Amino acid sequence: MNRPRVTQFFSKRRDRVIRYVGARLLVSVGLLFTLAFCLFPVLWQVITALKPASDLATVPPFFPTQPTLDHFHTVFTQRPFARILFNSTAVAILTTCVCLLAGTPAAFAFAKLRVPGQRGLLTGILAVSMFPPIAIVGSLFLLIRFLRLRDTWWALILADTTFTLPLTIWVLTSFFRDVPDDLLRAARVDGCTARQALWHVFLPVVTPGLTTAALLTFVFAWNEFLFALTFTATDASRTVPVEIALFPGVHEMPWGEIAAAATVVSLPLLILVVVAQRRFVSGLTAGAVKG
Amino acid sequence: MRQRQNNDHPVLFVLPALGLMLVVAVYPLITTFWLSLRDEFPIFHLSCFVGLSHYVTLWNDPRFWQSLANTAYFTAVSVSAEVALGLGVALLLHQVFPARGLIRGLVLMPWFIPTVVAARLWEWIYHPHFGVLNALLLQGGLITTGLNWLGQPTLALHAAVVADVWKTMPFAVLLILAGLQTVPGDLYRAARVDGATAAQTFWHITLPWLVPAVGITVLFRTLDALRVFDVVYVLTGGGPANTTETLSIYTYRLSFQTLEFGYGAALAVVTFIIILVVSLFLQFLLRRVSATT
Numbered sequence: 001m002n003r004p005r006v007t008q009f010f011s012k013r014r015d016r017v018i019r020y021v022g023a024r025l026l027v028s029v030g031l032l033f034t035l036a037f038c039l040f041p042v043l044w045q046v047i048t049a050l051k052p053a054s055d056l057a058t059v060p061p062f063f064p065t066q067p068t069l070d071h072f073h074t075v076f077t078q079r080p081f082a083r084i085l086f087n088s089t090a091v092a093i094l095t096t097c098v099c100l101l102a103g104t105p106a107a108f109a110f111a112k113l114r115v116p117g118q119r120g121l122l123t124g125i126l127a128v129s130m131f132p133p134i135a136i137v138g139s140l141f142l143l144i145r146f147l148r149l150r151d152t153w154w155a156l157i158l159a160d161t162t163f164t165l166p167l168t169i170w171v172l173t174s175f176f177r178d179v180p181d182d183l184l185r186a187a188r189v190d191g192c193t194a195r196q197a198l199w200h201v202f203l204p205v206v207t208p209g210l211t212t213a214a215l216l217t218f219v220f221a222w223n224e225f226l227f228a229l230t231f232t233a234t235d236a237s238r239t240v241p242v243e244i245a246l247f248p249g250v251h252e253m254p255w256g257e258i259a260a261a262a263t264v265v266s267l268p269l270l271i272l273v274v275v276a277q278r279r280f281v282s283g284l285t286a287g288a289v290k291g
Numbered sequence: 292m293r294q295r296q297n298n299d300h301p302v303l304f305v306l307p308a309l310g311l312m313l314v315v316a317v318y319p320l321i322t323t324f325w326l327s328l329r330d331e332f333p334i335f336h337l338s339c340f341v342g343l344s345h346y347v348t349l350w351n352d353p354r355f356w357q358s359l360a361n362t363a364y365f366t367a368v369s370v371s372a373e374v375a376l377g378l379g380v381a382l383l384l385h386q387v388f389p390a391r392g393l394i395r396g397l398v399l400m401p402w403f404i405p406t407v408v409a410a411r412l413w414e415w416i417y418h419p420h421f422g423v424l425n426a427l428l429l430q431g432g433l434i435t436t437g438l439n440w441l442g443q444p445t446l447a448l449h450a451a452v453v454a455d456v457w458k459t460m461p462f463a464v465l466l467i468l469a470g471l472q473t474v475p476g477d478l479y480r481a482a483r484v485d486g487a488t489a490a491q492t493f494w495h496i497t498l499p500w501l502v503p504a505v506g507i508t509v510l511f512r513t514l515d516a517l518r519v520f521d522v523v524y525v526l527t528g529g530g531p532a533n534t535t536e537t538l539s540i541y542t543y544r545l546s547f548q549t550l551e552f553g554y555g556a557a558l559a560v561v562t563f564i565i566i567l568v569v570s571l572f573l574q575f576l577l578r579r580v581s582a583t584t
Contacts, residue, residue, distance in 0.1 A: 030383045031394065038398050041412045041457065044423055048415060059426035102307040109304035116302065121309070128316045130570060132518035134539040135563040138546045138556055139322035140315070162315040169308060194299045223405040225521045226539075230547060241407035245525050255415055262408040269403045277396040280403075284462075285469040 042266070048259035056256055071260035080235045081243070081261060088239040088265075091153050092221040095160045099168040099217045100210065107172030108198045112184050122173070129166035133226050136162065144231055151233040159227035164217040171216065171283050175209025176202065212283035215276060219269060240265045320563075326556035345557035355558065357533060358541040359565075361448060365523075365537060366516040369452045369459075373512055374505060376456065377463025382497075384464065385471045395468075402461035410525035413454035417441050417526075441527050444534040451523045451535055458522065459515070463508045470504025471497070506577040513573060517566050538562045 048056070049071050051064040075081045109115050110122060140159055149155040179202060187197035203210075225241040232238045244265070247258050273280065330341050349355050384395055401409065416424050417440035425437035440450045474497060482492045520539040523529070529536035529544065536544075542562060546555030 027383060027386050027388060030379070031388065034380050034383060034398060035394065037457070038401055038461070041409075041416060042400065042404070044416060045412050057421055059421060059423050060430070062423070062426075098311075102311050105304040106308035109301045113301035113304065115305055121305070125312065128312065130514050130566070131320075132539060132559075132562055132566055134518060134520060134542045135323055135559045136316065136319035137543070138552055138559060139319040139326060141546075142322065142326075142552075143319060158315055161311055162319075165308060165311060165315075194301070194304070198304075219403060223407075225405070225407050225525075226543070241405050241521075244405075244411055245407045255418075255421070258411055259415065262411055266404050266408055269405075270400060273399055273403045274393070274396045277392070277399065280399070281465060281469070284465055 042270075045259045045266075046263055048255060049263045051256060053256060071256040072264070074254075075257050075260050075264070079243075079257075081264075083235050084238055084240055084243045085265070087153065087235075087237055088222055091156045091160070091237075091239060092218045094153065095157045095164055095221040096214050096217045098157060098161055099164050100214060103165055103168035103172055103213065104203075104210070105198065107169050108176050108202060109194075110169070110173045111176030112179075112181070112202075113194060122170075125166045125169055129163055129170070133163065137226060137230055140227070141230055150231060151237050153237055155231040156221075156224070156228055156237065156239065159231060160221045160224055164220050167220065168213045168217055171213045172206070172209055175206045175212070179205050208279070208282075211276075212279045215272065215279055216283050219272070222265075222269070323556045323559050323563075326553055327560045329553045331552035331556075332550055341553065345554050346561075348554065349557055349561060354533060354536070354541060355561075358536045358538050361535060362517060362519070362537045362539075365448060365452060365455075365519060366513055368449075369455045369516050370509060370512045372452070372456045373460050373463045374508055376460050377467050377508065378501075378505065380460070380464045381467035381471055384468055398464060399461045401458050402465075404458070406458060406521035407525050409458045410454060410522045413450070413457070414441065414526055417450055442531050444531050447527050447531055447535045451526050454526060455516070455519065455522050459512065463512065466508045466511070467501060467504050470501050474500045503577070503581050506573075506580060510570070510573045510577060514566060514570055517569060518562070538565070 047063060050067040050069070052066055052068045052070065055061065055064055110118060115121065137159075140162075144150055144155045144158070149158070183201055183205070184194075184197055187201045192201065223241060224239075225245065228239045228242045229245065232242055240261075244258060244261055247254060247261070327345055328340060328342060330337060330339050332338075380398065384391070384398065388394075404412075416422055419425065419437055419439045419442065422437075422440070424440065425434070428434045429437065438446065441447050478496050478500075479492060482496055487495070518539055519537050520543065523535050523537055524540055524543070527535045529540045538558070539562065542555050542558045545551050545558060
């Protein structure tokens with residue numbers, strides 16, 4: 001290079017500035033596109049829900065000429081939507097309770113005690129969460145009919161447990177493993193039984209894990225469709241996904257109402273995700289990456 | 292003391308969970324195998340043993356082969372798109388920028404929306420007359436007449452793939468992002484000292500380090516895509532002309548629409564075995580690749 005040193009220094013620096021600005025620009029544009037792709041469908045649904053019926057049959061205009069809450073009103077007054085929301089909430093909460101009650105001691109034992117055949121059992125449990133629900137929906141249907149549980153909450157709770165209990169056990173086991181073994185030893189020295197150790201020593205420590213498992217189970221049960229479609233028949237137990245999938249229309253689909261209902265059921269989840277994002281992320285990656 | 296020890300046996304801790312799994316997973320699975328060897332029409336109280344004849348029928352059933360091909364195509368396209376996009380978005384979200392936590396949360400959103408809602412949302416976007424997709428394409432001059440996205444056999448499966456990618460890409464982002472966060476900063480510093488360019492750093496450090504995370508993403512997404520039901524069922528119901536009928540949808544229709552429980556169970560067993568084999572193969576592959584990098 002026979003260029004004078006000073007200009008070389010400046011050109012190098014300019015290069016770096018250009019590269020830095022270029023990289024920033026690339027990141028910004030990329031983020032913009034990503035957000036547009038991820039958010040547009042959701043926003044469009046909210047916009048649709050706010051449109052008066054006369055606006056639905058034409059695009060453009062893209063935005064409602066006169067925003068209205070009519071569709072929300074119709075959904076709650078002319079359909080049993082409140083009852084269906086109640087079913088969904090009850091099934092999701094009860095499924096979460098069942099999974100935590102059965103899953104917590106199991107996860108504790110897998111992580112901290114010596115269970116005979118432990119590796120095989122854990123692998124088996126993980127395998128269950130991966131098998132296709134369609135493989136058992138037929139026989140579960142016969143079982144539920146035999147137990148006379150058809151069209152009740154308990155049919156759905158039982159069926160949802162097939163997939164949420166393995167998830168709970170898997171997530172909680174990884175949280176229990178992170179607690180040092182010394183804690184159990186210390187509790188034992190103090191005369192605790194394993195059961196007391198779990199209750200008084202470990203549970204307070206793994207509260208974040210319990211929250212994570214509960215959130216994941218709740219969301220899974222809230223969103224579950226195949227079992228709900230098969231085992232429910234009336235408003236007595238029908239859940240939100242089934243209602244939205246089977247939304248009745250006389251001539252044309254009531255798109256405004258579907259959008260309103262969809263907005264109502266997505267809202268709690270969206271709030272949950274933004275508020276408890278870290279919990280979800282730690283739970284999902286704990287199950288996947290560590291395992 | 293002895294009594295107390297017995298009360299505390301580890302097996303007692305896992306018993307409730309295992310009991311439940313026995314009832315809701317193992318027993319139904321065994322029943323499905325058993326059902327697949329029988330003719331079972333619950334409404335007619337008809338039930339008899341037919342051996343392996345359902346499996347023979349299945350082998351000669353063109354609808355089975357078509358649903359298998361649909362499922363394989365759906366899986367291959369959607370999983371590759373999800374992992375490629377997921378990798379790109381994860382790299383983006385790994386950069387430093389303002390409001391990062393909020394933006395990460397927003398990107399994850401589609402994954403938490405009920406699949407049925409996601410399907411409805413896309414169905415409305417795809418609507419042949421009132422859909423925003425046709426409106427935008429028409430305004431942009433990219434098409435001259437609106438397309439029937441879900442009604443045209445060549446388009447419908449691809450439309451379903453797009454909806455699925457939208458819904459599950461965040462999951463790929465999540466897992467790959469977690470992998471990115473485990474790359475030791477020392478490696479990057481060492482590369483900079485050695486004068487590596489950004490491209491070299493990415494190619495020789497970031498990517499090899501991400502292999503396990505990407506592998507697990509592929510594994511999870513593949514198993515999920517092979518059993519796909521909700522999104523396609525709500526979007527197209529398997530139509531037009533069965534061009535979007537997946538294995539799960541065909542099984543569901545057999546069992547609950549034509550009420551051929553036995554034949555449906557045989558297809559369920561075959562689906563189960565296919566997924567099991569693919570799962571074992573992918574895990575084997577993952578172990579091999581992880582061992583060599």
